[in-house]
Amino acid sequence: MKRPIEFESARRVTPSPQRTQITLNVNGSEKRLNVAPWTTLLDLLREHLDLTGTKKGCDHGQCGACTVLVDGKRINSCMTLAIMKDGSNVTTIEGLAHNGTLHPLQQAFIDCDAFQCGYCTPGQICSALGLIREGHAETPDEIRELMSGNICRCGAYPNILAAIQQTIKTTKGV
Template sequence: MSPSAADASASVGAIPIRITINGESHALQVEPWTTLLDLLRLHLDLTGTKKGCDHGQCGACTVLVDGKRINSCLTLAVMKDGSEVTTIEGLAQNGDLHPVQAAFVEYDAFQCGYCTPGQICSAVGLINEGHAQSREEIRELMSGNICRCGAYVNIVDAVEHAMAHRRQSPRNPEARS
């Protein structure tokens, strides 16, 4: 247990939770006001998820909870007891980038990179949802993720590529024949 996690477990008034993060189960004691973002960054040292506005307006803190994208800065950790959380650190498998991560690299869909983890997690969630069928719908459904550098065209290109890759993937049970 890291020193910060040990500190959290020693806090008076802390609430026990069990949460799976990137496939690893954690039994933690957290203060009731601890956000999921702060749990990830401060207690578990998973700093890929970024703190942007801390008001749910920029999307830098986007993670997947039970496969759905959420703003972790607006979510109390205790509300996610029993949940499965995937952060940017948990997307790659066995050293292979997730198809969305690979598409972001291929399409140069980042500039400064600060928003990139949230953009990628949001894109993975968007693809899982299956609602986007066009570039306009991708833009609309990704509109909660702000890129201050303006890499939006490349981000949409990357998401569109990853969506096409998923439809064509033989491992995808929803793949079109």
């Protein structure tokens, strides 16, 4: 089969990064940041703000490890450019505990032994928080379906489900 000899990108000279100032409210504190347009929200959180709780798994929006809440909604931070979210409120796993008390979901994950290696856990918890706020899941099947964007390679799914059910039962309007 014929192969392309030369790609257009190979001929293009890469200009130096243009940085733009943006403002984000991250976990309740306002941050002014200079970002290149191609910096993802995930890389911004981890590399610029040292908020390494949010994890990079696949970096393609398939595993959910990078899940954070932007303006209250759960999204994949790896598939979002930071510059697009200028002026938004971002909540990461670091922003859930309050005055040294774990968020009910964090406590439920511990109570229910809802993780093994823990790598997917920040994304699972942020996703579960989004799920509870959305209010579309009540039954175990509905929770499973609406948590399908978060992969757990250790297979802790039954306990993750239990932790979410516990939180739905014991809290209202988390």
